[in-house]
Structures are given as structure tokens and as C-alpha cells.
Amino acid sequence: MQEIISRLEELFAEGKINRVLGWKKGDLPYNPEPAYFESAEALKDFVYDGFCGANLSKYFIQGSAFEGVTAILLKPCDTYSFNQLIKEHRVDREKAYIIGVGCKGKLNVEAIKAMGIKGITDIKGAEIDGDCKELTVETLYGDKIVAYKDAMLERCHVCKGKEHMVYDELLLESADTLDGDRFAGVEAIEAMSPEEKFEFFRKELSKCIRCNACRNVCPACSCRKCVFDSNKFDSEQKANVDPFNESMFHIIRAFHVAGRCTDCGECSRVCPQGIPLHLFNRKFIKDINEYYGDFIAGENAEEKGPLTNFTLDDMEASERR
Amino acid sequence: MSIKGEEFRPQIVAFCCNWCSYAGADLAGSSRLAYPADVKIIRVPCSCRVNPMFILRAFEKGADGVIICGCHPGDCHYSTGNYYARRRMTLLFSMLDYVGIERGRTRVEWVSAAEGVKFSQTMNEFVETIRGLGKNVRLGDLRCKK
Amino acid sequence: MVKIKKENLNELYKLISAEKSLFVPAKKAGQTNYALYGAETEVDLDTLKTVKSAKELFFPQSETLYNVKTVDNKYSVTQAELQNEEFVAFGVRGCDIKGIEVLDKVFLSEPVDTFYKARREHGVIVALSCNEPEESCFCTVFGVDPADAKGDVTATFSGDYLYMKANTEKGEKLLADCASLLEAADESEIADEKAKIAEILGKLPYANLSLEGWHGGATEEKFNSALWEELYKPCLACGTCTFVCPTCQCYDIKDYKTADGIQKYRCWDSCMYSDFTMMAHGNNRTSQMQRFRQRFMHKLVYFPANNNGMYSCVGCGRCVDKCPASTNIIKVIKAFSKEGK
Numbered sequence A: 001m002q003e004i005i006s007r008l009e010e011l012f013a014e015g016k017i018n019r020v021l022g023w024k025k026g027d028l029p030y031n032p033e034p035a036y037f038e039s040a041e042a043l044k045d046f047v048y049d050g051f052c053g054a055n056l057s058k059y060f061i062q063g064s065a066f067e068g069v070t071a072i073l074l075k076p077c078d079t080y081s082f083n084q085l086i087k088e089h090r091v092d093r094e095k096a097y098i099i100g101v102g103c104k105g106k107l108n109v110e111a112i113k114a115m116g117i118k119g120i121t122d123i124k125g126a127e128i129d130g131d132c133k134e135l136t137v138e139t140l141y142g143d144k145i146v147a148y149k150d151a152m153l154e155r156c157h158v159c160k161g162k163e164h165m166v167y168d169e170l171l172l173e174s175a176d177t178l179d180g181d182r183f184a185g186v187e188a189i190e191a192m193s194p195e196e197k198f199e200f201f202r203k204e205l206s207k208c209i210r211c212n213a214c215r216n217v218c219p220a221c222s223c224r225k226c227v228f229d230s231n232k233f234d235s236e237q238k239a240n241v242d243p244f245n246e247s248m249f250h251i252i253r254a255f256h257v258a259g260r261c262t263d264c265g266e267c268s269r270v271c272p273q274g275i276p277l278h279l280f281n282r283k284f285i286k287d288i289n290e291y292y293g294d295f296i297a298g299e300n301a302e303e304k305g306p307l308t309n310f311t312l313d314d315m316e317a318s319e320r321r
Numbered sequence B: 001m002s003i004k005g006e007e008f009r010p011q012i013v014a015f016c017c018n019w020c021s022y023a024g025a026d027l028a029g030s031s032r033l034a035y036p037a038d039v040k041i042i043r044v045p046c047s048c049r050v051n052p053m054f055i056l057r058a059f060e061k062g063a064d065g066v067i068i069c070g071c072h073p074g075d076c077h078y079s080t081g082n083y084y085a086r087r088r089m090t091l092l093f094s095m096l097d098y099v100g101i102e103r104g105r106t107r108v109e110w111v112s113a114a115e116g117v118k119f120s121q122t123m124n125e126f127v128e129t130i131r132g133l134g135k136n137v138r139l140g141d142l143r144c145k146k
Numbered sequence C: 001m002v003k004i005k006k007e008n009l010n011e012l013y014k015l016i017s018a019e020k021s022l023f024v025p026a027k028k029a030g031q032t033n034y035a036l037y038g039a040e041t042e043v044d045l046d047t048l049k050t051v052k053s054a055k056e057l058f059f060p061q062s063e064t065l066y067n068v069k070t071v072d073n074k075y076s077v078t079q080a081e082l083q084n085e086e087f088v089a090f091g092v093r094g095c096d097i098k099g100i101e102v103l104d105k106v107f108l109s110e111p112v113d114t115f116y117k118a119r120r121e122h123g124v125i126v127a128l129s130c131n132e133p134e135e136s137c138f139c140t141v142f143g144v145d146p147a148d149a150k151g152d153v154t155a156t157f158s159g160d161y162l163y164m165k166a167n168t169e170k171g172e173k174l175l176a177d178c179a180s181l182l183e184a185a186d187e188s189e190i191a192d193e194k195a196k197i198a199e200i201l202g203k204l205p206y207a208n209l210s211l212e213g214w215h216g217g218a219t220e221e222k223f224n225s226a227l228w229e230e231l232y233k234p235c236l237a238c239g240t241c242t243f244v245c246p247t248c249q250c251y252d253i254k255d256y257k258t259a260d261g262i263q264k265y266r267c268w269d270s271c272m273y274s275d276f277t278m279m280a281h282g283n284n285r286t287s288q289m290q291r292f293r294q295r296f297m298h299k300l301v302y303f304p305a306n307n308n309g310m311y312s313c314v315g316c317g318r319c320v321d322k323c324p325a326s327t328n329i330i331k332v333i334k335a336f337s338k339e340g341k
Helices: A002-014 A041-045 A059-063 A076-087 A109-114 A184-190 A194-205 A213-217 A243-256 A266-270 A278-292 B021-030 B052-060 B081-098 B116-133 C006-019 C094-107 C114-122 C169-177 C187-203 C219-223 C227-231 C240-244 C288-306 C318-322 C329-339
Strands: A019-024 A033-037 A070-074 A096-101 A120-124 A134-139 A142-147 A169-171 B012-017 B039-044 B065-070 B106-110 C002-005 C021-028 C031-036 C062-071 C074-079 C087-092 C123-128 C153-158 C161-166 C251-257 C261-268
Touching: A002 A041, A002 A070, A002 A096, A002 A169, A019 A059, A033 A041, A059 A070, A059 A076, A070 A076, A076 A096, A109 A120, A184 A278, A184 B081, A194 A243, A213 A266, A243 A278, A243 B052, A243 B081, A266 A278, A278 B081, B012 B021, B012 B052, B012 B116, B021 B039, B021 B065, B021 B116, B039 B116, B052 B065, B052 B081, B065 B081, B065 B116, B081 B106, B106 B116, C002 C006, C006 C021, C006 C087, C006 C161, C006 C169, C094 C114, C094 C123, C114 C123, C123 C169, C153 C169, C153 C187, C161 C169, C161 C187, C219 C288, C227 C288, C227 C329, C240 C318, C288 C329, C318 C329
Parallel strands: A019 A070, A070 A096, A096 A169, B012 B039, B012 B065, B065 B106, C021 C087, C087 C123, C123 C153
Antiparallel strands: A019 A033, A120 A134, A134 A142, C002 C161, C021 C031, C062 C074, C062 C261, C153 C161, C251 C261
16 A cells, blocks of 8 residues: 555656545544545545445546546546546546556455444454455454455456556556356346246335435446436435335436446445345346347447447347347 | 226337337328227337336336337438337346336337338237236336226 | 343234334345334344434335325315324334434424324334444434433343333333233343443444534534535435434425325435425535535534534434445544544
């Protein structure tokens, strides 16, 4: 981590950057927050460790409005989102100095808590300079050892790879974290009967509190005014009045980012009710790959997306599997 | 097609493009070809005008089935609209299958202005399918049910 | 004071639920929220904090106010029924009970909210002491004792037993109704447990959080502070903090066109949303900084100004746990005390 700070200090000193968009130390061992650092001195609060899961790409929509150049720290998977935002002209590439930082998998404190671990006072082993194999969780009720892998976010188990798609320079080593099948969850649902599918989604979606965190954190959801914030129609955007509202919201949310979603996994990370929202997005990704050829959103900033494109002999809707 | 009170009369919403399918429906009418009155046609400028929200809103407000009709691929009045619509609807319907909505409740059909017969046949078939499936209970707002 | 063996708790739930609606923290698809007890319910008293607070039992996220129907070309208006049967809220933590006290100030003062009042009158709260407070808890800062939560009944786990003590008439009646399952016990039996909890409370990371400078008279200096410009930046403008909060009480009233009329309903609203209190001329608060500031100013300055110094934060720590951007009320309070203003 010191390597990043030293490099940023250099960039400040050389006058190449006006500010940094990175992560700031939290007051608990696991809650760093996205933050702007306006000077080299401010970097004393900078942190980059296993808990810096937040994708900073979306913050750069706001960052693009600031004067001068902002150094932005992006993990490999974040760069897909950034590319996508460049493609959609939502961020200003000229104003960004992208530092691609290595990633050894990002952690999910909810996963640690789900193991029954309470009263966390300190977590050791999440440092990016370490080997990221084991966490020592100190709690008010004694110390616990947790395998790093078991505390990782779902998205890291199905990592897209540790290569940065867009950057000005790279820092720090990455470690491979892929150990799962990205579409296994989708396939398991596809294999169910319509009744079972309906039951499954009803159970998950009935937890939804309509906080819109999944939408607001999503780098692909960058509309100035969301269709769900419109008062032109009476479907509710902030209340779970009827089960239909939840289904509609989540289907449309995923549809609006279909072909643009990079599967960065932020929606599932932030859901306060732990709804596996990626299952919606991945279904679209899987269908797009199967029906229209493999496509990875954000791999570059030029290629047309699958829903803004067509071929003369696309399959008919009735031929869907 | 008896009109007894107790018989299930599905509510069908058909989105028809102005240039082909709506004219096809007109032709079916002027040729005195019968199709069930359960089908409510909504005219849209082009099949690609159909926002996925329209389809979900139709279900919300009580539709038992939704069908989208447009010009045959290659014949779009705006050259390419229906190609985009085809991709969108394929993905949306696949998603509806995925969340457990019965597969037959959604359909896309290409109907030209000259195909009055096809229009009436398609609608008859679709209404039969929906009758077989029964009332749509999985994707509607309870408050809109009588 | 009475006690019941842990393994007999299911009998207790069955007994209570046979007579009236019983709401318990229940695990569903991996998360714990309050739910109506039934044969299938997986009761979860181990999870310290339900995702949504007990607020929703008295002030649900959405509720119908009245329905308008057209019959023979005439309108008929039917008011939604008020709660008219007793119900039991089991396992409510001290912070949530304090949250309900805050809501009482809002909804039970003139003009009284009849929907809320009816639920408060018919609800019996069985409070549950927190045996294992967590790192995000700071209820003691707001004067809550999580080892002795004040509901109609106070329940505390110790050893193999759940000890219960009635604090009100309603509570006494509930315990009398369940007498067949309960054994007599003495207050001294849970003294050790209480001492243990008190010891942990002192060790919590936020135990010594200072609220100095936050009071009803601080509007001018806090409102105009330059700190807000920095603090709001991570905020994503979602409504997570407000929807999991036990004291956020803002709501919106909306219409919905039903099959044969109009449903008038209200639902929780969030001051974090851009359309919050939207009026014909637009919105009073046009930037996210203003919306962010509003939430904390309301909790720590405006509410105490109007309610004899009572804060509308109870220190449950849900926003600390759930904020997607890890910004929260603690960070705000700390940022201000660091600046010394």
C-alpha cells in the first residue's frame, strides 16, 4: 500500500494530478469509504486493502466535473465499468489518470458475520501487501481464524481476470481468485420448473426494501433521471406495496443494463437484504453470449453493445431455450 | 367460442406496429375474418417502440398474455426497428421464463399489411394458448384484479 | 420474574400465536426480519439486529389509508381498518424500543396518527436483552440499557433459560396467559449475565462517542459548516440508511389506480431521494449535499430542538452495518468533533 501512496505523492509533486479518487480508512476494520484526496498530506487517511470492494468508476461521473486531472484507482474488474462509461460518454477520459491497482480478491464482512462472528474489533490479514490466505478476526468474544477465500465476495470467486482493460499505469501484484463457475447459479435456476423458479424469486425478492442501493451503486445505471423516479406512472419506486413492484423493478433494472453490465457485482455487494441480484444480470449476459455471440461489456470502449446492434438472421423470440 | 359468464375470458394485449400489423388487423376486419374480442390492440409506431416496461405494465394491470406484432424482418418501415425489437423481446421473454412466468404468455409474431388471415389465425391461436394456461397469477398487481 | 427453558420456547410461541398474532425475528432466505409466526417460521433470536427494525410492526413500510370505488357511477370511500386486535412483538431490542419512543413523539402528538396509535395500543412488546452487543452498537450513548430493555415485558437469556419480567399491565396479562409454561424465578439469577453485558458495553469501539456540540441550538453553526461538502461525497443517494433506521419517520402519500377505483396509501420515504418532498416548484433541497445534511441535522439538531433534547438516533448501528458506501452517522459525529466545532 505504501507503494501507492509514494507514487501518488510523486504525482502530486510533479503537478500531474490535482486530486485522488481512492478509499479512505474507516473507523471499523472493515468499512473504508470512497473519498477524494485533495493533497499529498490528505493521503495519510488513504487505504487500499481487502475491504476496498467499492467500484470507484461511477464516482468519476461526478469527478469528471471537477477542475484538472483526478487520479483514480481502479481494480481490474472496475476498469470494465470505466470503459463502459467512456463508451457512453459519461466520464471524461482526459480528466482521469487511471492507476490500475492489483487485486487479491475483495472481502465481504457480511460473509464473516454469517459465520456467526460478532463484535469484530480488528481484522488482520486483509492487507494488500500480505499473501491474503488467512484472516485473523479479533472480536469482543475471542479471536477467530477465517480462510481469506471463505470471506470473499461472490464476484471474486468467478473473477473475470486480473488484467486491467484501461489504465495509465499499473501498481501492485494481483493474485488469482477464480474458483467457481460464473453461470452455475443461473443454470441451476434454469433447470427448475416454472413453479420452483417463481418460488425462488418470490422468496428472495420479498426481502427487497426498495432502497435503490443496487441501482444507485451500479456504474451502468447512470441516467440523470431514472425511469423509476418518474412520477408519470403509478408504479412505486420506493415501497414494497405489492409483490409485482419488486419483480418489475428488478427485471427492468437488469434489462436496462443488459449488454452494458460488466458483472462488477456491486449490486449484490450492497444489497442490505443479501438478495443475489447478480443472478438477474448474469442471466442476460448468458443469454447474450448464447444467442448473439460472446460479448464482454467494457472490454473496450468502442465496440457496439449487443442491444444496440443486430444481424439480419438473429434468432426469433420463439426459438429461445 | 361461447360467451358464457363462467367461462374464462383471457385479457390479451397486442402491440401492433402502425405500418404492417395494425394494417393487417384492419384487413382481417374488413375481410370479415373473426378473432376473439379478448384481444385489445395498442397501436405503436414501430415494434421497437415497445419498451419492456409496456409489457410488464400490461401484465401489472391484469393482462393474461401479451403479443407483439411488427413488420417482417427486412420490411420495417424504418428499415431496422424490428431487428432491435427482436433482440430485446428475445431477452426479455427469456427473463420472464427465468423468473417463472409461463412461457406461452408472451409472443412475438411478424404480420404484414397483406396478412389479414395470418393476423386472425395468430390471435385465435394465442387466445387458445392463454386459455389453456389460465389466469395470470404470477405477474400482476393484486390491486388490479377484480 | 418468571423463566422458561430455551427448548420450550417453541411451545411458548405456539401458545401465544394461538390467541393472537405473534411477530418474531424470522430468518428467510438468509436474512432476519420480523415476520408473523406460523408453523413454517424459523425464529432467529441469535441475530442481534433484524435488517428492518421493529418500527415496521407499528409503522409499516406501506399501508392503505383508504380506498375509493366507483359503484353505479357514484364514488364510495372506505377507510382502511385500524388495528383492532392485540398482537405481540417478540424479541425487540432496546434500541428499537427507544426508536418506538421517538416515533411516539411524532405520531402521538397532535395531530395524532390514528393508524399508528391503534397499533401502539394493541401491541404488546416483549423486549429482549442483548447478550452479545456488536461493534457497530452505540445505544448506550443515547441512554439505552441493552441489558434491560424496557418493553411491556423484559426478557433476558441466561444459561438454559429465558427470564421474563413484566413492566406493564399488558405485560403482566401476557405472562399470566402463558403461566402454564413458565416457572417462577428470581431477579438475582440474571445478575451475572447483566454484569457480563455491562462489561462488554464498556469495550465497544463506539462506547465513548461524544455528542458534545449536538443539541437543538446548534442549527446555525452546524448547518453552515464546510464539513458537509466533504462528508457527503461518498453518499450514493440510496435509501438504505433511512429504510433500516428505527426512527426515520418520513412518509409519502400516493394514489394507485386499482381495478375499480383508487387506493390511497402511504409508504416510507427517504430524504436521500431526489424527489423527496417534491413540490410544484421543484425540490427544496437541490443537491445531494443538502439532502445528506438534512438527515443528520434532523437526527441530531432539529429533532432535539423540538422534543426537549431527545435525539432521533438511538444508536442501533444499522446504518453503520448497511451503508453501501460505508458512510454513516458515526463518521459525521466524529468528523465534527475532530474539527472541534
